[in-house]
Amino acid sequence: MMRRWLPLVVVAVIAALAGLAFGAVRLSPGEVLRALFDASAASAPIVRDLRAPRVVLGFLIGGSLAVCGAALQALVRNPLADPYLLGLSGGAGLGAVIAIAAGATGAWSVPVAAFIGTVAAVALVYRLGLAAGGRIDTRALLLAGVVVSGFAGAIMTAIIVLSPAEQLRDAFLWLLGGLGRASWRSVAVMAAYAVLPLLLLARRARDLDLLSLGEESAGHLGADVEPVKRQVVVATALLTAAAVAVSGMIGFVGLVVPHIVRLARGPLHRGLLPAAFILGGAMLVLSDVLARTVLAPVELPVGVVTALVGVPLFAILLRRSLA
């Protein structure tokens, strides 16, 4: 047991420490420690109000996206599935762009609009994915995700092209995403939305194992297939909506991390889901450290780093597993 979890815990701790230790302001390890234990230290605001919420938010978002990816890959029995393929990002992006084009660019209105957009997209995808008798057809669900994504993308592009220059810029910046706007408030928003869906998915770990065998076998083996599928769709929708609303579009974590964990530890969801959460969180936090230090003071969008780091890693593991 210890041997299985130790490497993950080590990676997570390293990520957290790196997230606290590195940034545009040069702080010694001693100063970072002092700031953690003494609120009146000179470096306290930087460590406590800027770096710490960024690390916690990175963990929550990276972890949520990875767990979503793992659950969706089991649900639709397709290794390509991730929160983005199923139309969630399209809905979120569209909601945000509509809010921005309408001039509602307050700290709260854009995330709220993104959230509404995501939920609307999921509802549409879900409805399109319903076969006769209220059963979810997973193939139809995937296709519905792709077409809803495309549709939302087209409307988004049209709005961006037709809106005045200033709002155009705002919309693009929002879509770039990243953890640059991390605060304890965004951590609270993310946590409020993430805890219940994460617990729900964790409780369904065994059902996800059965689902990934195929629905019929799952039914034979005693899973109550339809309610499980519905719960997985709703839970992943909530998680992605919150993640996208808080941090914009961050790709590849949801796709790559579950595969890495499966290759390393096997397919059982009881272990896979928590491991994916820890690794996804650590990957996003480390990517964010790179994003804000490599070109400092300029920040890279963290999604660029997750792709640049995640894809080669994925390719290496893929080749190894095929060898």
Added chain:
Amino acid sequence: MACSAPSGAAVRPSSPPEDGRLSLRRSWIFTFLLLGTLSACGHPAASGTISLVDDAGDTVRLSHPAERVVSLIPATTELLFAIGAGPEVVGRTRFDDWPPSAASVPSVGDGLEPSVEAILSRRPDLVVLYRGAGTADAVARLHALGVPTLVVRTDRLADVPRIARLLGTATGHATGADSVAARFTRALDSVSVEPSAPPALRPSVLLLAWDDPPLTIGAGSFLDELVARAGGRNVFHDIAAASAPVSLEAIVARDPDVVLTFGADSSTLATRPEWRTVRAVRLGHFVVVHGSEFSQPSPRSPQAVAELRQALLRWERSR
């Protein structure tokens, strides 16, 4: 040669933009006069060609001063009107909002990703485009169709007199362009704070283009020049790009005296805990400037410098 001056430089008064309707009517009259001269001459091309080198390094040859100009940069549209070539502007981008009279010119849509068909529908004899990746294709296609183009950069204050003169030569408003350029340089020098003032005495300014995620202005933008001339010091002057996303922590590290925003209400920043790590935000040291004179380098830039200077002085007094 009697008909040797189709550039019209001699007969055209430089019409300052604030002259309003009168100067507009006057320049119309002169346009008719000019057209009359040209048709009387019969072969305007014989009077010699206009030749100039644009910012893409291409030599632009015109057989006569351009009379139907499509301007695909808000800054060049403003300049064309300023040098008295407003009546010759037959197309603009949908973002051109200055001078107000430019609104009556038909829009051909986007300037950075231009539509060649929309441009052609205005039957231009000169198209002014921004030098960038998005316009290269349109420039090549316009050349293939035999439509002359003038490709320019309009990023810095020094571009204003330079591009004014290029446009003046191309449209036969050299005198107007010269006077706009001279006035610009004079006005800019008279409002600018001595560059010899030691940097430590200048308030350090964060130019905040957007707060979520934080986006700042670098040395590549004319706004960086405006701040320097207004007596401030851009804390991100070391960023070469026109704008760049930066981390809040980098802003804390640079510790600006003042946060400058353009039109946006920045006071809500002070209510956000993560922004309160920035000293200037905590202390409420905000300066807000409004107006389209801050959106592009233009003949109004000296005015923008003066406004910015006033704003910084007001802030220093209120301290």
